[in-house]
Structures are given as C-alpha cells and as structure tokens.
Amino acid sequence: MTGDTQGTFTVTPEQEGCVVICDANGAELSNGYGGSMEVRCLGDGYTLVNSLPLERYLQDVVPSEMPASYEPEALKAQAVCARSYACIQLLRGDLAEYGAHIDDSTAYQVYNRVTDADAAREAVIATQGEVLSYQGNIVEAYYFSTSMGYTAAADVWNVEDPAEYGYLTPACLLTDGKMQDLSGEEAFLAYIQSPADGYDSDCRYFRWTGEADYHGKTDEVNSILLERRKSSPKNIIFYQDGQTTEIQNPDAASVAALGEVTGMSAAERGSSGALLALKITYEKGSALVRTEYNIRKVLGICTAKLTCADGAEQTDVTMLPSAFFAITKQEDGGMVLYGGGYGHGLGMSQNAANGMAKAGMNYEEILQYFYNDVKLETMK
Known part of the structure; x- marks a missing residue:
C-alpha cells in the first residue's frame, strides 16, 4: 500500500x-x-x-451488462460494443476531478456486478482489441435491453449534429425485415397493438401497457421538468397561454402560475415510432418536453401500473420502460399507454442480439445489422 x-x-x-x-x-x-x-x-x-487494463475491465463489464448464459456470438458483440464505448470515454475528461474516466453505473457501463463468468471472459479474449469505427473514428456503440421491433435514431436525444451519429439509424428487428413509417399516431398505435414476431419478441418488455393519470400530479410533473431543465434548457420549454415565445428563465413560481396540468399528448414522433416530443397542456399555458429520458421520466410518475406482455405487473413505476408508446385518452380522464421495448432504443438491442445469434448470425453480422456503415477494426 x-x-x-x-x-x-x-x-x-x-x-x-x-x-x-x-x-x-x-x-x-x-x-x-x-x-x-x-x-x-x-x-x-x-x-x-x-x-x-482495459481488457481486464471488460471481463467484468460484459457479464454485468449481458447475462453470461447468452449465446457466445451475442457476448462477442457485447464485448466489442463495450470496448468501443469505453475507448471513447478514455478520450474524455468527464470524471477528471476524480482521476477516473468512467464510473461503474448505467450512466456509463455497469461494471463488476457479475464476475467469474467464463463465457463472458472468453468473448472478451476472442475479440481482443476489436472496436467499431465510423468514418475513421471509434464510435460510441450504444446498446439497450429490448426493442419493440425497431431501433431509434439519435433524434431521440435531440442531438445538435445528427450527422455525427450517422451510424445510429433505425433498424427493423422483425423477422420479416420490413421497415415501415411509424411517425404517424394512427400507424404507430396500429403497430404497437398488433402481434409481431421479432428477434426479441419473446421478452416481457417487447410489449407493455401502462395505466396513467396526470390529475393531482402537477407539482410532481413541474418538479421533474424544472430539475431536468437545469442540465439541458432546450429540451424543456414552457409557454404562456396563447404565446409562441418561451418563458425565459422559468422557476417554480412562474411554472406554478400556469395552473394545473390538463392534458398530455404526442407532439412529434420519429420514423421508427419513438416519441420525440411530448406536449403538456396547463390551464394557462403548455410545455414541450424532448428527449426520450425526459419523456419517460414525466410519464413514469403519472403511471400507476405497468403490465408486461407476459402478464407481469409493476406498481412501483418511476420511469416508463421506453419512449416507444402511444397515449390514448380515457373517458374518466386517465390515459392508457400502449408501448414496447426497454431502454433508450439506440444501437444494439441486447436481447435481439441474442436472438440473432440463436438464428445463426455471427457477432460481426450482428454488429453490422445494428450499426450503419461501420467497420470492425483492431486497435493498434
């Protein structure tokens, strides 16, 4: 010591x-x-x-992020994603004040929650040094748990320069491979309420239904919106009734002056179905909420019960599983949310990757399926 x-x-x-x-x-x-x-x-x-060392670190990331019981080719794909993501963080200084590059939580990558997994260790060794690159640069190979049949584009995060994330384009994970435009409310609702066969359609979160109600939740909604606005003002915008210019520097008092929440509705939806913007209507104004995380957080505190495809129920909801959902209004003033998927929806669906491996795809084919125009390269 x-x-x-x-x-x-x-x-x-x-x-x-x-x-x-x-x-x-x-x-x-x-x-x-x-x-x-x-x-x-x-x-x-x-x-x-x-x-x-990086490779040793990955041996405890891979089984913490993906069950070691998954198919070997899926674990290899996970190893390449985790290595690519970690390499990007090594170039940044987000945690420099602590003398670190990355933490061990879902804010970056989960690390050391599961150890001594031989299959995961073998996947890291088999792909040693391999990363994904796009236009000559290593990519942030985002991944998430479960899809609803499609993945999202970077617009779910309202990024400044979408071209920078050209490798993150929507992918169809249905076994028929047919892409369709789900940006319309009717089209998305019809899709999400219909049976579908996909690489991860056997997962409980492939489809889910939420029972939600914003009545009596105005203070909680406002609190979340103001807190989330601190980190990114452009993604939470308030308007006074009849005004098209946003309220400048909103605080608790000015937002409370808008009155009670009187409605929630989809304002914009991406081509693969993810909700890009949520409109919240007040007695004397409105708010526009962007990014999948913010939308999931706001609707989450309004959701009393979530029912998954396998019938499992959850009553301690704090955040919706995904932003792939439709809002249907009920006569009693409540809402039913028809949704699918778990996670942000960008990049590789881990459960779909496992389904692809079971179907005979190798890890390079899996990665090429999820990430557009990327190359598998070995770091020098």
Whole structure:
C-alpha cells in the first residue's frame, strides 16, 4: 500500500489477486476488483478509483451488462460494443476531478456486478482489441435491453449534429425485415397493438401497457421538468397561454402560475415510432418536453401500473420502460399507454442480439445489422 499526506492511498495486491471493499467489521461489501484501488478522502466521504487494463475491465463489464448464459456470438458483440464505448470515454475528461474516466453505473457501463463468468471472459479474449469505427473514428456503440421491433435514431436525444451519429439509424428487428413509417399516431398505435414476431419478441418488455393519470400530479410533473431543465434548457420549454415565445428563465413560481396540468399528448414522433416530443397542456399555458429520458421520466410518475406482455405487473413505476408508446385518452380522464421495448432504443438491442445469434448470425453480422456503415477494426 502506498499513500501521501493528503488522505490519498493506493492498495495493490502483492501477488495476482483482487481488492475487496469491506465494512468496519470486515464483512465484504463488493465483488473482488482486479488491478489497484486508489482511495481519496474528499472531506465528506471517499472516492474509490479502480485502475486496471482495459481488457481486464471488460471481463467484468460484459457479464454485468449481458447475462453470461447468452449465446457466445451475442457476448462477442457485447464485448466489442463495450470496448468501443469505453475507448471513447478514455478520450474524455468527464470524471477528471476524480482521476477516473468512467464510473461503474448505467450512466456509463455497469461494471463488476457479475464476475467469474467464463463465457463472458472468453468473448472478451476472442475479440481482443476489436472496436467499431465510423468514418475513421471509434464510435460510441450504444446498446439497450429490448426493442419493440425497431431501433431509434439519435433524434431521440435531440442531438445538435445528427450527422455525427450517422451510424445510429433505425433498424427493423422483425423477422420479416420490413421497415415501415411509424411517425404517424394512427400507424404507430396500429403497430404497437398488433402481434409481431421479432428477434426479441419473446421478452416481457417487447410489449407493455401502462395505466396513467396526470390529475393531482402537477407539482410532481413541474418538479421533474424544472430539475431536468437545469442540465439541458432546450429540451424543456414552457409557454404562456396563447404565446409562441418561451418563458425565459422559468422557476417554480412562474411554472406554478400556469395552473394545473390538463392534458398530455404526442407532439412529434420519429420514423421508427419513438416519441420525440411530448406536449403538456396547463390551464394557462403548455410545455414541450424532448428527449426520450425526459419523456419517460414525466410519464413514469403519472403511471400507476405497468403490465408486461407476459402478464407481469409493476406498481412501483418511476420511469416508463421506453419512449416507444402511444397515449390514448380515457373517458374518466386517465390515459392508457400502449408501448414496447426497454431502454433508450439506440444501437444494439441486447436481447435481439441474442436472438440473432440463436438464428445463426455471427457477432460481426450482428454488429453490422445494428450499426450503419461501420467497420470492425483492431486497435493498434
């Protein structure tokens, strides 16, 4: 163990082994970490930074992000995606103040939740150094759990330059491979309410129904909108009744002055069906909400029950599974949400990748299916 006088020290096993986080009584609180562990005292707590080689890191990312029981070719595809995504983060300084490149949560990639998975380790070794590139640059190979038959384009995040994400174009994951335009409300509702056979259609979140109601939820809706606006003002815009110019610098008082929420409706939908903009109507104004995360968050706190395709019910909903849903108004003032998929919908559906592997596709074919015009390259 090495350290300094500033409350920072590093723990490195003398022989090949791992570092385990324990409580004051010695009870283990974590799986073992490879490499070394730097501990920094920040005054109000501690920051732990695990340093280890990229390939070793990936061996604990892959089984944490995808079940090690999945098909070997799906695990290889996951390994390439995870490596490509991690390489992008190495070039950024998002966590530089902590001396780190990436954290271990879904904000980046889940790490070290599952260890000692031989199949995942073999997938990382089999694809060692391989990444996806687009127009000469390594891509952020986004992935998510389950589709509703289609993937989304980068417009679900309202990005500044869509051309930068040209490798993220909608893909049809239905076994018939037929693309259709789902940007219209009638077309999407007809699709989402109809049976479909896809590479991940056997998953419970391939289809789901939500029972929602905004009545009595105005304060909670406003709180979420104002909080989310702090990170990206362009994606949450408020208007006074009859006005086409947005309210400048809205705060709790000015938003509360709009009155109670009186309605929610789809304002814009992407070609593959994802809701790009949600309109919230107030007694004295309105709000336009963009990005799949914001939309899912707002509707989530209005949803009392979610029923999945296999009949499983969820009553502790805080966020909708995806932004692929239609809003249908009920006579009692409530709403029924008909939706499908789980996650942001960009890039590779992990469950569909497993279905493709079962159908005989190899990992390169799987990756080429999800990411447009990319190359599989080995880092030098």
